[in-house]
Amino acid sequence: MAPTTQQPDAPGAGAAPARGKGRPRSAAADLAILDATRAALAELGWGGLTMGDVAVRAGVAKTTLYRRWPSKNELVVDAIAILFDQLECADLGSLQADIEAVVAQFADLLSRPETQAALLALFAEGTRDRQLQQRIRERIVEPQKVLVQLGRANAQARGEMGPDEDPATACEEIDIIFDTIAGTVEHRLLVSGEPITPEWIRRFTTLLLNAFPGLN
Numbered sequence: 571m572a573p574t575t576q577q578p579d580a581p582g583a584g585a586a587p588a589r590g591k592g593r594p595r596s597a598a599a600d601l602a603i604l605d606a607t608r609a610a611l612a613e614l615g616w617g618g619l620t621m622g623d624v625a626v627r628a629g630v631a632k633t634t635l636y637r638r639w640p641s642k643n644e645l646v647v648d649a650i651a652i653l654f655d656q657l658e659c660a661d662l663g664s665l666q667a668d669i670e671a672v673v674a675q676f677a678d679l680l681s682r683p684e685t686q687a688a689l690l691a692l693f694a695e696g697t698r699d700r701q702l703q704q705r706i707r708e709r710i711v712e713p714q715k716v717l718v719q720l721g722r723a724n725a726q727a728r729g730e731m732g733p734d735e736d737p738a739t740a741c742e743e744i745d746i747i748f749d750t751i752a753g754t755v756e757h758r759l760l761v762s763g764e765p766i767t768p769e770w771i772r773r774f775t776t777l778l779l780n781a782f783p784g785l786n
Contacts, residue, residue, distance in 0.1 A: 602628040603635060607649035612687035616695045621645070643702045650688050651709045653679055659720040665730050668721045669775045673755060677766040680759045690760060714752070718744045750778065 606627035610619045621642060625632040639645035657675050662668050679685055696703040722744065725731040734740040754774065758764050 599628070599630055599634070600638065603630060603638065603645075604649040604652055607645055608653075608684050608688050611646060611649070611691050612684050616646075616691045619646070643699070643705060646688075646692055647702070647705050647709045650685075650692055651713070653685060654710055654714055657714065657717060659717040659724075661724045664728075665721065665725040666775055666779060668724060669751070669778065670771050672717055672721065673751060673766075673771050673775065674768070676752070676755050677759065677771070680755060681766070686760060689756075711748075711752075715744055715748045718748045718751075747778075 603624060606624050607619070610623055610627060614623070619642065621635055621639075622632055624645065625635045628635070635645075639648065657672065657679070659668060659672055662671055680689070692702075692706065696706050722731065722740075726733055755766065758766060758770075
C-alpha cells in the first residue's frame, strides 16, 4: 500500500497511520457513540433504537455515525463487544486462580444492568437474524475464547497440563470450556437471576477442574 500523507495540522501526527481523506477518527467520539448506543438499547430496546437517536445522544452528526458504522447491527455489536474486550486472563500462578479471576470479571460485567439489557436485546434479535448472529460470533464470542487459550497455555507452561497432542482436539476442548464457563455464568445471572459470589466461583471452578469428583 502506498504511504499516505499526514496533514500538518492534524492532532497526534505520527501516532497512527492516516485513514485516507477527511478528518481522522476521534477515539473520544467513538466511545461516546458506543456509550450512547448501550444506553439507548437499555432504555428503548432493539426495535426502538435508531441511528438518529444514538447520534443525538452522542452529540455527533448522523453522517459521522454512518461513516463509522454503516448499520445498526454493526453498531450494537461493537458497543457490547468493547465491554468484553476489557476482560483479561492474568497468570496468577495456578489454573484455579486464573479461572476464578476470569469468571469474577465476567460475572461483574454481566451484573451491570446496562450490560444485561443490551445483551438480552442483542441475543433475542440474533435468533431472528443470521447475519447478526454471525457478527456476534465473530466480534464477541470468538475473541473471548482467547482467554481460554491463554489460561491453557499458562497452565501448560507451569506444568499443570500436558502439551496439546492434536490441534483439532485442543480447539474442540477450548470451545467446550468456553461454552461451559460463559453459558453457566450467563444462565445464573440472566436467566435464574441468582448472585455470583466468591464462594460460588470457587465451587464452580473446582467442579470444572475436577469434573464430578468421586466418579470412577
